[in-house]
Every structure is written in structure tokens, then in C-alpha cells.
Amino acid sequence: xxxxxxxxxxxxxxxxxxxxxxxxxxxxxxxxxxxxxxxxxxxxxxxxxxxxxxxxxxxxxxxxxxxxxxxxxxxxxxxxxxxxxxxxxxxxxxxxxxxxxxxxxxxxxxxxxxxxxxxxxxxxxxxxxxxxxxxxxxxxxxxxxxxxxxxxxxxxxxxxxxxxxxxxxxxxxxxxxxxxxxxxxxxxxxxxxxxxxxxxxxxxxxxxxxxxxxxxxxxxxxxxxxxxxxxxxxxxxxxxxxxxxxxxxxxxxxxxxxxxxxxxxxxxxxxxxxxxxxxxxxxxxxxxxxxxxxxxxxxxxxxxxxxxxxxxxxxxxxxxxxxxxxxxxxxxxxxxxxxxxxxxxxxxxxxxxxxxxxxxxxxxxxxxxxxxxxxxxxxxxxxxxxxxxxxxxxxxxxxxxxxxxxxxxxxxxxxxxxxxxxxxxxxxxxxxxxxxxxxxxxxxxxxxxxxxxxxxxxxxxxxxxxxxxxxxxxxxxxxxxxxxxxxxxxxxxxxxxxxxxxxxxxxxxxxxxxxxxxxxxxxxxxxxxxxxxxxxxxxxxxxxxxxxxxxxxxxxxxxxxxxxxxxxxxxxxxxxxxxxxxxxxxxxxxxxx
Numbered sequence: 001x002x003x004x005x006x007x008x009x010x011x012x013x014x015x016x017x018x019x020x021x022x023x024x025x026x027x028x029x030x031x032x033x034x035x036x037x038x039x040x041x042x043x044x045x046x047x048x049x050x051x052x053x054x055x056x057x058x059x060x061x062x063x064x065x066x067x068x069x070x071x072x073x074x075x076x077x078x079x080x081x082x083x084x085x086x087x088x089x090x091x092x093x094x095x096x097x098x099x100x101x102x103x104x105x106x107x108x109x110x111x112x113x114x115x116x117x118x119x120x121x122x123x124x125x126x127x128x129x130x131x132x133x134x135x136x137x138x139x140x141x142x143x144x145x146x147x148x149x150x151x152x153x154x155x156x157x158x159x160x161x162x163x164x165x166x167x168x169x170x171x172x173x174x175x176x177x178x179x180x181x182x183x184x185x186x187x188x189x190x191x192x193x194x195x196x197x198x199x200x201x202x203x204x205x206x207x208x209x210x211x212x213x214x215x216x217x218x219x220x221x222x223x224x225x226x227x228x229x230x231x232x233x234x235x236x237x238x239x240x241x242x243x244x245x246x247x248x249x250x251x252x253x254x255x256x257x258x259x260x261x262x263x264x265x266x267x268x269x270x271x272x273x274x275x276x277x278x279x280x281x282x283x284x285x286x287x288x289x290x291x292x293x294x295x296x297x298x299x300x301x302x303x304x305x306x307x308x309x310x311x312x313x314x315x316x317x318x319x320x321x322x323x324x325x326x327x328x329x330x331x332x333x334x335x336x337x338x339x340x341x342x343x344x345x346x347x348x349x350x351x352x353x354x355x356x357x358x359x360x361x362x363x364x365x366x367x368x369x370x371x372x373x374x375x376x377x378x379x380x381x382x383x384x385x386x387x388x389x390x391x392x393x394x395x396x397x398x399x400x401x402x403x404x405x406x407x408x409x410x411x412x413x414x415x416x417x418x419x420x421x422x423x424x425x426x427x428x429x430x431x432x433x434x435x436x437x438x439x440x441x442x443x444x445x446x447x448x449x450x451x452x453x454x455x456x457x458x459x460x461x462x463x464x465x466x467x468x469x470x471x472x473x474x475x476x477x478x479x480x481x482x483x484x485x486x487x488x489x490x491x492x493x494x495x496x497x498x499x500x501x502x503x504x505x506x507x508x509x510x511x512x513x514x515x516x517x518x519x520x521x522x523x524x525x526x527x528x529x530x531x532x533x534x535x536x537x538x539x540x541x542x543x544x545x546x547x548x549x550x551x552x553x554x555x556x557x558x559x560x561x562x563x564x565x566x567x568x569x570x571x572x573x574x575x576x577x578x579x580x581x582x583x584x585x586x587x588x589x590x591x592x593x
Contacts, residue, residue, distance in 0.1 A: 003348055013374040014545045016404040017263060029193055029208075031200040036191050036208050037444075041097070042087020044151035049173035056080035056507070057168050057178040059154055061144075062091015064184030064480040064496045066135060067112050070142045071500040075508045081176065082144055083168070085153040089144070090135035093128055097221040098212040098242065099249035101128035104384050105491050106309050107275075109292045112493040117141045120280050124311075125272045125384075129221055149174065157181060157447040159475070164516040166476060179516070180507055183447075184480040184496070194237060194431045197409040206427040209242045216426060217253070226253035233258065233423060235415050237407055238430030239265055241383050246430065247397075248387035256396045258422050260415060262406040263380070263545055266354050266373045268312045270384040292494045293572065299490050300570040312384050313490045316377055319346035347376045361389040370401035379544030381489070449474045462562030466520035466528045466589055467578060469499060475519035478503045484532055486574040487566025498575050505582045506590065515592035524589025533561060535568030 029036035055077055058065040061084035072080055086094045103110050107121035107130075114121070117137050122130060139145050153171040160167050160177070168176040191210045193199065199206075205216040214220055218228030226249065234254040236243055239261045251257050291308050298307055298314040301321050307314050323342035324334070332338045355372045362368035371389065373380075391397050402417050409416045414424040447455040451473060458464070458473060465471050468485030469478050480503070482488065482495045510518050567574035581588065 002344075006348060009374050010376070010545075011543070013404065014543065017545055029191065032206075033193055033200065033208070036193070036211055037085075039085065039087050039151065040211055040213075041094070042151060044087070047172070049175070050149070051175045053165070053177045054079045054081060055178065056180045056182060057166065057176050058082045058182045058184060059157075059168075060084055060091060060184040060480075061086065061089040061139075061148060061150065062093070062184065063112055063135065063493045064091070064499075065089075065182070066138045066142075066144065067493065067496045068182050068184060068478075068480055068500040068503055069144050070113060070116065070138060071504040072507065073142045073144075075504040077504070077507060077511070078143070080147060082139075082148040082150075083152055083154060083170065083176075084148070084150055087151045088132075088136065089139045089148065089150070090132045092210075093131040093135055095210045096128050096242075097214075098128075098209045098246045099217075099219060099221070099223070099226065100245035100387075101221065101242075102126065102245055103131060104241065104382070105313070106295075106311055109288070109295050109309060109491055110493060112497055113138055113141075114288050115285070120277050121275050123272055123274050125270060127223075154445045156445055159448065159450045161450055164476070180476045180478065180518075181447075182478045182480055182503060192431055193429060194406065196237075196407050199410045199429075201412050202410050202414075202424075202427050203412040204425050204427060206429065209238075209246060209428060209430045219249075219253070223249075226250070229253040229255070229426065231255040232425040233414075234426045234428065235260060235422060235424040236428040236430055237415075238432070239263070240430060240432055241265065241381050242432065243430040244383045244385050244388045246428070248385070248391040250428070251391035251394050251397045254396060254426075256398065257391075258398050258400055258415070258424065260400045260402060260407050260417065261370070262402050262404055264371050264373045265380065265383045266351070266375075266377050267358075267383045267385050267388050268354060269357070270312075270386050272386070292491065292497070293575070295491060296486075296488055296494060296571045296575065300488075300572060302570075302572055312382055316347065316350050316382075319350060322346075344376075347378075350377055351375075358389060361393075363393050367392050367399050370399055375545040447474065447477065449477075462559035464525055464529055464562070466525045467502070467581075469502065470518075470520035470525075470590065472520045472522045472525045475517045478506075482566070483563060484528070484565055485567065485578075486571040487564075488571040494571075494575075498578055502578055502582050506587060509585070509587060510592055513592055517591075517593050519591050519593075521589055521591050527589075529562070531568065532565040533558070 056072060058069050058080060061082040065082050066089060069080060069082055082089065088094050102125055106124050107126045111119065111121060111131065111134050119134060119137060149170065152174065154168065155171050156169045158167045163177065165177045165179055166181045168178055168181065191208050205213065207213045216228065217226040219226035232254055233256045234250055235258040236247065236250060237260045239259060244265055244267060247259060294304050294308045295314060297304050299317050301317055303321065307318065320343050323346045324339055327338050327342050328334050358368050358371050362371060392399060400417055400422065407415055407417060415422045455474060458471065463483060465479065465484045468481060468483055471477065480496055480499050482492065486495050486498065488495050506518060
């Protein structure tokens with residue numbers, strides 16, 4: 001049943017948060033925050049520069065780089081190097097050491113290559129140290145540390161036509177002449193800061209959650225209490241997925257905690273539990289691929305005999321699916337309008353439950369009301385916690401709701417919201433990572449193709465690929481990501497598994513046929529882009545509250561559409577398509593020469 005009052009409430013809450021500056025409301029780290037892009041955890045060791053030829057350079061040693069490297073090794077391609085500015089592998093799970101850091105996707109499907117590494121997750125949802133340890137285990141299992149260049153940043157990637165190789169240069173004076181380059185820096189890898197007046201003038205300690213400073217707070221990533229915050233007034237800007245995890249720990253440790261909220265998150269129950277090793281041993285070979293496809297199918301509205309993961313992601317999808325089935329059973333035709341109506345009704349009921357849960361847990365009525373999210377659940381990344389809402393019942397925790405406007409300014413002593421000042425001793429910034437900004441800015445280097453054009457310039461009017469991986473005009477280059485492919489944001493590593501299978505197959509075929517250059521044809525790229533632009537459901541909704549899911553509420557032009565587009569049939573349809581494409585062995589649309 002349509003609920004016009006609720007729709008009006010959603011629109012009103014969206015409108016008060018719309019800003020003309022879009023992504024420009026965030027700024028690059030400069031001044032006192034310039035070191036935000038540096039590595040505070042590992043001291044770089046001295047080594048001689050490397051000058052060599054090899055088959056593959058993988059830029060980024062997070063799960064994207066690790067999975068692609070593992071599949072290449074399995075395909076017999078071992079002369080490769082992972083390159084990462086971090087001091088170890090793990091990507092975001094190397095950097096994320098904030099208290100409570102945890103993945104919101106079940107470990108059974110989130111942690112890649114569990115079967116290949118013989119790993120049993122400890123719990124349904126595992127903490128960051130266990131995820132980081134698993135990343136290291138992948139590197140050890142496939143012998144990736146031997147060739148890894150860690151604490152090493154890329155400075156330039158340039159095509160050399162004479163040798164048909166990419167010349168990759170680093171800030172350690174390395175020169176790597178690679179037949180193939182795979183970029184796997186992830187969709188959320190470069191920390192961003194809110195462009196708040198005076199942010200750099202705060203006199204006390206201030207840091208971003210991706211570079212947590214335990215010398216200020218005490219404690220450690222394993223959960224030791226942050227005793228150094230006792231009696232301190234701590235402020236945190238942001239209430240997104242990271243903040244939802246960190247706030248309960250800050251609330252327990254700080255003398256007072258001030259949470260500055262612009263938009264509340266949708267926070268459902270987590271329901272974590274241990275994984276029984278004996279039960280795990282009963283799983284048949286190939287179980288992880290089955291679980292991943294089961295999750296992807298349910299999470300994108302498909303049908304399965306059983307929900308293997310049973311989490312908050314599949315719950316809302318199951319509700320929508322069941323509502324569609326009920327509508328069709330009652331005589332409605334299966335049309336986009338029927339699906340949209342079923343989605344709205346199921347989502348309304350789910351969000352009613354989310355808001356009722358807040359009322360049931362948070363004791364102060366005003367705080368509970370301010371914590372209620374007024375938007376559809378998938379407008380922002382859903383969060384799951386059995387500790388977050390409870391933190392607001394502690395006497396020292398103060399929710400400072402900014403009514404959608406955000407923090408106004410910062411001075412040496414604290415934070416201003418409107419005309420009220422909040423004195424602080426420590427400031428924590430939980431503003432997330434860049435999304436949708438220029439590819440060269442996010443990576444910190446440029447990729448220059450045969451025509452002397454950079455990838456940033458080539459994509460100036462929007463991303464252009466075949467299968468989300470290859471770009472015409474940039475031979476032997478592969479992009480490991482989500483966009484223009486499956487776009488499965490609820491389980492990012494699954495995207496990398498399918499991408500790695502495909503890239504390994506292409507590289508192996510190039511070796512078999514003696515090809516030195518592999519490139520998507522212009523015709524195939526244009527055909528793929530047309531398919532996406534004419535049939536793809538947008539990743540995000542312009543009617544949603546602003547966030548990185550919908551281009552910060554800015555108009556969705558063609559460039560933005562390309563940056564958010566996924567396969568029209570959804571993630572499972574893409575996985576099925578790309579699997580059939582590579583198994584066919586003809587690699588249609590790719591030129592081997």
C-alpha cells in the first residue's frame with residue numbers, strides 16, 4: 001500500500017541534505033593532514049632499486065591484487081609482482097585498525113580463497129585482525145611475498161610501443177617493464193576529509209579512522225581498552241559504517257563522547273556467532289563458490305531453494321522477492337511497476353522495523369528520534385551492530401544531530417554546530433573514502449597509453465570498458481573493480497574472484513597463441529557501453545539521501561551513469577555471462593596480436 005506521508009518525509013529529509021558542491025564537500029589531505037596518505041604502521045626498509053622485465057605487475061596488494069595474483073599463479077604465470085604503498089598486503093584491512101573494525105558481510109563469502117588456503121573463519125563476522133591475517137595467508141600460500149614490492153608507491157605507468165610493454169616506475173626508483181598491468185586499488189582506497197572551515201586549526205590530536213592513532217587513545221586493534229581516553233572529551237565526525245563500529249568502543253573509553261551526525265545510518269541487528277569447525281568440515285569441495293552465488297542470487301532478487309548465509313542483506317531481498325511473488329499470485333502481471341511496488345512495500349516494512357528497534361533500545365526519546373533513518377534501506381550502505389545503539393544509553397555519550405547540515409566549523413578548542421560550541425580534547429574524523437573522483441587523483445599516478453593520452457583524459461567524459469576490465473586504446477591493461485561489471489557492492493571480493501578468473505584466462509591464452517598485445521576492440525567496447533547505458537539499473541538512486549551510492553545527490557549525467565553502471569541483468573547474470581564468455585575460449589571482442 002502506498003504511503004504518501006512516508007514518501008514526503010523521505011523527500012524532506014533528502015532535500016535538507018542536498019548540497020550544490022557534491023563531491024567537492026570533501027577535500028584532499030593537506031597541511032597537518034598531509035601525512036594521512038602515508039603509512040604510520042611500517043617503517044620502509046632500505047633496498048636497491050629494481051630494474052627488470054616480467055609478465056605482470058599488479059598495482060595494489062589488497063584482496064583485488066591478491067586474488068588476481070593467486071589465479072595467475074594457478075595458471076602457471078609466476079613472474080609477477082604486487083606493488084603497494086602499504087607495508088604489507090591486505091589493502092583496506094591493512095589500513096583499517098580502528099577499534100571494532102569488522103566486515104558487514106559474512107566471512108564464509110567475504111573472505112576469498114578459503115578453500116584454497118584451508119581456512120576456517122572463527123565467526124560469522126570476523127574482526128579486522130583476522131581479515132588482515134587471512135590476506136597474509138593468501139600471500140604466503142601462493143608465494144606472493146617473494147616478489148612483492150611493499151612500502152612502494154607507483155609514480156608513473158606508461159606504454160612503450162617498441163617493446164609492447166608497460167613501463168612502471170615507483171617512488172623507490174624501480175623500473176618494471178611489464179607485459180601486463182592489473183590495477184586493483186579498490187573502489188574505496190583514498191581517505192577523504194570533510195571541507196569544514198578550520199579543520200586543521202584544532203589544537204588537540206586529530207586523526208582519520210583509517211589511520212587510527214593508538215598512541216593517543218591507548219589500546220590496540222585487538223580490542224584492548226583505550227585507557228588513554230579516560231576523562232577526555234572526544235568528538236567523532238560521521239555516523240557511517242566505520243563510525244558505527246568505532247563509536248561503542250569510544251563510548252566505553254572516553255570521559256565524554258560527542259557524536260556529530262549529519263545523516264543517521266540504518267543499523268540492524270548483527271547476530272554474530274562462532275563457526276563450528278566440525279560443521280565446517282562437512283562442507284563439500286566447491287562450497288564457497290556455491291555460497292557466494294547463493295548470496296548474490298538472493299541479494300539481487302533471485303530465487304534459491306535455501307538461504308545459506310541468512311543475514312541482513314538477504315533478508316531485505318527475500319522480502320522484496322516474496323512480495324513480488326505474492327503480487328503475481330494475486331493476479332498482478334510481472335512488470336517493472338509490480339516489482340517497484342513490491343520493493344517499496346517490503347522496504348517500508350523493513351525500515352519501520354529498523355526505526356522501531358531504535359525506539360526499543362535507545363532510552364532517551366529525543367536521541368532515539370534523531371537516530372532514525374528516513375530513507376530506503378539501500379540508499380546508504382546498511383550497517384549491522386548489536387552495540388551501536390546501546391552506546392547512546394551510556395551517560396557520557398552525546399548525539400549532536402546537525403539536522404542534515406553537518407559540522408559548521410572547527411577551531412582550536414573544538415567543534416561548532418550552528419551557534420553552539422563543543423570543547424574537545426581529541427577529534428576523530430570518520431568521513432570515509434573518495435568515490436567518483438578522477439581516477440588519476442584517487443590513484444596518485446597516471447596511466448599513459450600508446451597515443452600519449454592518460455586514462456584520466458580518456459575517461460574524462462566517463463568510464464569506458466569491455467566487461468568492466470579492459471579499455472580500448474590501453475592494451476595489456478586490466479582494471480579490477482565493480483563498475484560496468486557485476487557491481488555487487490554487498491560482497492566486493494566476489495567481483496574480484498570472477499574478474500581474476502577472466503584475466504588469468506586471457507593472459508594464459510595470450511601466452512598460448514604468442515600474442516604480445518591484448519586489447520578490447522572499439523566495437524566491442526561501444527557495444528558493451530551501449531548495453532549498460534540502455535539497460536542498467538543505476539547503482540544508487542537520485543531520490544535517496546545524498547551519499548556515494550548516488551553521486552552525493554547530484555544530477556546523474558552520462559559520466560556519472562558510467563561510473564555507477566552495472567550489468568543490466570544484475571550481478572548473477574553478469575557472472576553467468578562472463579563465465580560462459582571465457583569458457584568459450586574465443587574471447588570475443590578482444591584482439592590478440
